[in-house]
Amino acid sequence: LVASMEEVEQTYIMIKPDGVQRGLVGEIISRFERKGFKLTGLKLFQCPKELAEEHYKDLKSKLFFPKLIDYITSGPVVCMAWEGIGVVASARKLIGATNPLNAEPGTIRGDLAVQTGRNVVHGSDSPDNGKREIGLWFEEGELCAWAAVREPWLI
Numbered sequence: 229l230v231a232s233m234e235e236v237e238q239t240y241i242m243i244k245p246d247g248v249q250r251g252l253v254g255e256i257i258s259r260f261e262r263k264g265f266k267l268t269g270l271k272l273f274q275c276p277k278e279l280a281e282e283h284y285k286d287l288k289s290k291l292f293f294p295k296l297i298d299y300i301t302s303g304p305v306v307c308m309a310w311e312g313i314g315v316v317a318s319a320r321k322l323i324g325a326t327n328p329l330n331a332e333p334g335t336i337r338g339d340l341a342v343q344t345g346r347n348v349v350h351g352s353d354s355p356d357n358g359k360r361e362i363g364l365w366f367e368e369g370e371l372c373a374w375a376a377v378r379e380p381w382l383i
């Protein structure tokens with residue numbers, strides 16, 4: 229029943245400024261908690277422009293890049309590190325398609341968003357990017373490797 233360390237992944241999830249402004253923080257966090265993943269890092273944070281640009285550096289050549297940076301730095305975001313078996317792909321499923329109009333009902337974007345440019349949440353797209361992004365957004369001392377005090381129904 230207990231997962232081996234190789235199966236356990238980390239992902240970086242971020243509630244974007246529209247999610248914070250619209251009061252969706254609790255709703256979004258609770259979806260990951262109820263699924264059974266473990267929260268290992270959490271902070272409200274006003275993102276500097278340089279960090280937003282580094283986070284989205286692969287999109288630098290896109291026409292929407294300046295707008296994306298303005299959006300992400302327009303107000304505080306909620307930075308989170310989540311841990312669990314298959315958490316990277318599973319979190320992307322919980323979040324839903326990038327364009328909220330294509331996101332299935334039941335997903336965060338399917339239930340709570342309309343526009344790609346205001347899609348309320350980010351999730352890492354690979355385990356390597358999960359580690360990279362957690363390293364980018366958190367100082368080491370801000371992360372907690374805690375053990376759940378409960379029977380291992382959920383890991």
Ligand code: RTP
Pocket residue numbers: 287292296325326344345346347349350351352353
């Ligand atoms: P995310 O990184 O936020 O989880 O999103 P994603 O992988 O689903 O999508 P990606 O293509 O990496 O785009 C990153 C974010 O850029 C914004 N975007 N705007 N045409 C547009 O205006 C446009 N396209 C993308 C979205 O906020 C998207 O989540």
